Amino acid sequence: MFLIKKIISSFLTLFLVSLISFTVLKVIPGDPLLSKLGTEATEQQIETLNKELGLDKPKYLAYVDWISDVSKGDMGESIRFSVPVNNLIKKRMGVTMNLALLSMGITILIGFPLGLFSAMINKKRGSDIISTINMIGVSIPSFWSGLILMMIFGVYFKVSFKGVSLFLPALTLALSRISITSIYLKNIILEELNKDYVKAAVAKGRNKNNVIVTDVLKNIMLPMITIISGLFVKILAGSVIIESLFNLPGLGNLMVLAVENRDFPVVQALVLYSSIIVISVNLFTDLLYCYVDPRIKIS
Amino acid sequence: MKKIKKNLLIGVGFFVILIIVIIITKLFSPYEVTQINISNKLTSPSVHHFFGTDKFGRDIFTRIMEGGKIALYVGVLSIFIGLLVGCSLGMYSGYMGGRIDEFIMRIIDAFMSFPGILLALMMITAFGAGTANTIIVIGIINIPHFTRLSRGETLKEKDKNYTLSAITRGAGTFWIIKNYIFPNIRGKIIIATTLSFGVSILTEASLSYLGLGVQAPYPSWGSMLRESQIYFISSPWYALFPGVFITLTIYSSNLLGEYFREKYNSKG
Amino acid sequence: MKKKIVTLFISLFLLGACGSEKVSKENMVPSNKIVVRITQDPDFLDPHKAVAAATGEILFNVFEGLIKIDSNGDLYPALAESYKVSEDHLTYTFKIRKGVKFKNGVELTPALVKKSYERFLDDAFPANRIANEFKKISKSIEVNGDEVIFELKNANATGIAAFMVGIVYEENNKIYGTGPYYIDSYLPGEKVIVKKFNDYWNISEVGNIDAVEFKIIKDDQSAIMAFQMGEVNIIHRLFAGYEDMIGKNSKLIKGEQNLVQLLAINNNAEPLNNLKVRQAIQYAIDKKEIIEGASLGEASIVGSASSPIVKSIYNKDTENLYLYNIEKAKELLKEAGYPNGFELTLKAPSNYQVHVDSSQIIKEQLAKIGITVNIQEIEWGTWLSEVYKNRNYELTVIGFEGKPSPYTTFSRYMSKDKRNMINFSNNSYDQILRKISTENSDDKRIELFKEAQEILTKNVASVFLQAPNYIVAINKNIDGFKIYPCYVLDLSLLNLKK
Secondary structure, three states: OHHHHHHHHHHHHHHHHHHHHHHHHHHOOOOHHHHHHHHHOOHHHHHHHHHHOOOOOOHHHHHHHHHHHHHOOOOOEOOOOOOEHHHHHHHHHHHHHHHHHHHHHHHHHHHHHHHHHHHHOOOOOOHHHHHHHHHHHHHOOHHHHHHHHHHHHHHHOOOOOOOHHHHHHHHHHHHHHHHHHHHHHHHHHHHHHOOHHHHHHHHOOOOHHHHHHHHHHHHOHHHHHHHHHHHHHHHHHHHHHHHHHHOOOOHHHHHHHHHHOOOHHHHHHHHHHHHHHHHHHHHHHHHHHHHHOHHHHHO | OHHHHHHHHHHHHHHHHHHHHHHHHHHHOOOOOOOOOHHHOOOOOOOOOOOOEOOOOOEHHHHHHHHHHHHHHHHHHHHHHHHHHHHHHHHHHHHHOHHHHHHHHHHHHHHHOOOHHHHHHHHHHHHOOOHHHHHHHHHHHHHHHHHHHHHHHHHHHHOOHHHHHHHHOOOOHHHHHHHHHHHHHHHHHHHHHHHHHHHHHHHHHHHHHOOOOOOOOOOOHHHHHHHHHHHOOOOHHHHHHHHHHHHHHHHHHHHHHHHHHHHHOOOO | OHHHHHHHHHHHHHHHHHHHHHHHHHOOOOOOEEEEEEOOOOOOOOOOOOOOHHHHHHHOOOOOOOEEEOOOOOEEEOOEEEEEEOOOOOEEEEEEOOOOEOOOOOEOOHHHHHHHHHHHHOOOOOOOHHHHHHHHHEEEEEEEOOEEEEEEOOOOOOHHHHHHOOOOEEEOOEEEOOOOEEEEEEEOOOEEEEEEOOOOOOHHHOOOOOEEEEEEOOOHHHHHHHHHOOOOOEEEOOOHHHHHHOOOOEEEEEEOOOEEEEEEEOOOOOOOOOHHHHHHHHHHOOHHHHHHHHHOOOEEEOOOOOOOOOOOOOOHHHHHOOOOOHHHHHHHHHHHOOOOOEEEEEEEEOOOHHHHHHHHHHHHHHHOOOEEEEEEEEOHHHHHHHHHHOOOOOEEEEEEEOOOOHHHHHHOOOOOOOOOOOOOOOHHHHHHHHHHHHOOOHHHHHHHHHHHHHHHHHOOOOEEEEEEOEEEEEEOOEEOOOOOOOOOOOHHHOEEOO
């Protein structure tokens, strides 16, 4: 019952999202045809294309048409590029997913051990330094660190190995999330340390760090999953700037292009898909929690 | 305790020093913010120009300080919007409960499932770029966070005994909010404010970096970064300072956030 | 447990890395391929629809017309073997060349030439300006043996240049051209790939480049980095600021460009509708400072709406009609009734760095005569609808591309022209342009164009600032690059040295 309720509310949210994006976009000054054709178009071109693309219909009609198309899976055609939106998205999805996965891999590979380590040495000598480094890491804007990395690896040391075109952006994106991820993990572990079983184990004489590694980690699988799902969403969002900075042909870059070109069909499709991803990820996390710990259903 | 006080010191200290330098620069700088002197372009830091000059020969130090003023201005105002609207909405929603609560939270959820930069992008393109719109847009992005926060706290307080007894005694909604709910939220809100301040600064810098925030020739740290990209190799100081200042400002906000978190929270 | 976690994340890492490997494999380079950077997507890969000059640069290699242009700006018969023009300039007879093939193997015939023209003469077809102007004057097209005969309604202002329109063969919603290269693929937002057409009728004149990737890189900074890393071999329209960054393996080729940047003045907006005010503004503008600051010296001053590269009609005298003079500017402002100046808003398109930079310099210059300019940077889409379409502005800075036919460049400023964003309205000007469109004598036409330029400048329709230079950064091992006096990127001239 709870499951069904959750799914329905997700759909409702999705519907709202599409409505909001549609409304906002239709308010935007500037029309997509003008963006495509520029200052040299003839009136006849604008007229015939307007009709062809159905841009002269009243807004509510257009919205209804769009919804009915979408439910069939037809996201329409990009006004700027004259190709089906789904094709555009399909071609670019790989790049963004690869970027996201690589970034997540790097973030987790570095961030988790870092978080674990800082939890272990909490309140001891080195922990201040790590906290400070993390704090600074969280504060550096990604487009700045990306620039610096580009200069270091692109110009000063001319690095070239397989996949370098994806590695640099992934590293930049990862750098912006590593600090916060390690902070989250550290906090979770520290909270867990307050629990009874840990206190009992330590009282019995076991080494605290040993307890962390063998018992605590097992028990925080769920919060870790929350961290990972949150990480995924934040990295997808970060891809907008990173893809623009590194000129990667991914979905983030497509979004910026589409907004600049007033390419409604593309923007709406991207907004819808990204919302679906975010909502699904949240739903999945919620469900996982319920599955593991039935007590949570009540809240 | 000392470590925590250190956060407060550095955090507040940075802002105080920044504001003082901004004011001094405004009063005493020999250079105008937009004053062009092409023959003097791209000179490295010197006694005449602490941070060097940019591609139009403008004094970078003066522009950084003006950028600081703009960043603080945008940050404070947008937080204000987020705070005011967000908390009112959240407390109202939590207190009223039922259908109204569902409806409001549904919309808030919808906004939160948008990555912030996407929302900002769309709204800026709809309403136009510029400082005023940037403040509004970032304010709107800040609202959901404060709404969730205050709603959560309101829900907790709503069912407490003293609240219920106050209601039976005939106390008005506003009175209850002011005297029971608000004092308990205060700490969390302050924490959220400092952290959101950092996010607002970053969002403003990102928007200006993309060319959609504060417009030329007014200097935003983000747009200065964008301008300086071309010259990164030949004139590295040009891109160095905006980035450093953005980082320091966000860092200081986070430090303050840490301080308040320790102060108002036992668990963190 | 920890081991499992670590394994999971390492596999995530590798997954991402492998994914990127796939991407790089797709880019395996065949022999003799070069990469040319372009700044935006083509609008239509169709010569009858394409609007942007940049698109035309690509299409020049794919579609050919009866007449083509060479690197000196001279016109010569291409798909036509020869042609005759009647005395009254109303009948053009073209003898169609034999042995020309379209990309799909179909042979070019006079009937197909006629069909190609009729394609865009159809009312339901969204034809671009060049095609449209032809539509206005075309009376009939007849085929006679190996000739095609065009009858025109009235004399043609563009002359033989009108027949540069590309000839296409359409089948199943795909179009094919006769040019030395064909469009192999188009990935929106990424690249257009053209490959050599080995059955091209003039294949002996084509260089050794087998494939060209037009890589779309919006941002100049990224383009330079790609160039430095060898991912891009040619950047044309390089911004002067990057000249020192191209590296030792590359050279720079410079020339003039058929592009005019202007400080556009809305002639209908108060107080800009006052001629004295506009004159004052013109006197206060120091074009040299703008060229230094915004184009780093790489530009020519222009006096009017045409670039000096169009040598035949360029009126050099217009450059001296309003020489920089602050005192005169202040005087005129006083005479116009604004001794204390006033405020104006300048809406600059944020995506064109050169216009944004010029705006900032103009702001400082006008401040000297008491005019406070508030610069609003707006992004392109908004600029197009607000400033260009709705003409809701006071000042803006923009560049207009010159067309092969100067008439198209100048007709923009006729009172009723839909592109007349500056709201310029002058009866003598309209009259002259009308005369040009029906004038047969080349000499007379040149005189009229020069007169038109004088009227534009004298009346300060706008302040015409500069024609930025055309700068090309190109790898040293690519020979043969020639700059054309119009928007053409001729790939057939290029040779890759090994």
